[in-house]
Every structure is written in structure tokens, then in C-alpha cells.
Amino acid sequence: MNQLFTVQGMTCGHCEKAVTTAIKTLDPQAEVRIDRSQNLVEVQTEQPRDAVAAAISEEGYTVAA
Template identity: 40%
Template sequence: MTTTITVTGMTCGHCENAVRSEISALPGVTDVAVDLATGAVTITSDTDLDQAALREAVDEAGYAIA
């Protein structure tokens, strides 16, 4: 399954890595691609993502889902 979200507040490579790291730790996630310029984060997973857990992971990284 592929899910695309928009994350606000990312401004640099460190931001990108923080978001990728937190989302990658979620159960079932197999790949995370971050487009810093647009804020688009594409997540590939084996199962449906828990939206609350996804929001919490982005929040833990210090950012927000638009």
C-alpha cells in the first residue's frame, strides 16, 4: 500500500531524515520517500497505516501533517 501525506515545517536534510526515521519505525512500513521541496512524504507499507500512529510519529519528529 502507498500513502502520501504533506508534512509542514521541514526546511533541511536533517528535517527530512528525522521524519523518515520516525515513520520508518512504524509497524509494516517498508519505504519512506521525502520530497523536501514540496513536503510530500510517500510511505509504502505492508498493511494499512494507523493514522493516529502516523500523526504521532510526525509529531515526534517535530513536524505536523498538513
């Protein structure tokens, strides 16, 4: 299932890697695409949306509702 998140606080490549790693820890098969200029994270996963949002938040980023 395709999920789209607006994520605040991603400012560099390290931020992108941290978000990607957090999601892939939750679901190693997930496909992650990040558009930092638009603050968007697109995730292809079967994990629940709230679990993915929590994984991103745990890295210190704000996931918009």
C-alpha cells in the same frame, strides 16, 4: 498501502532523516520518499495512516489534514 502526507517544517536533510527514522521505527519495512520542495512524504506501509501521522508529529513536524 501507499500513503501521502503534506508535512510542514521540513527544511533540511536532517529533517528528512528525522521523519524517515520516525516512520521506520514504527514500521522497519516501510518505504519512505520525501520531496521537501513540495512538503510531501510518501510512505508505503501497512500501518494505519493516523499512526504514521502521529510518528511524524512526534518529531515536531505539522501533518496537514
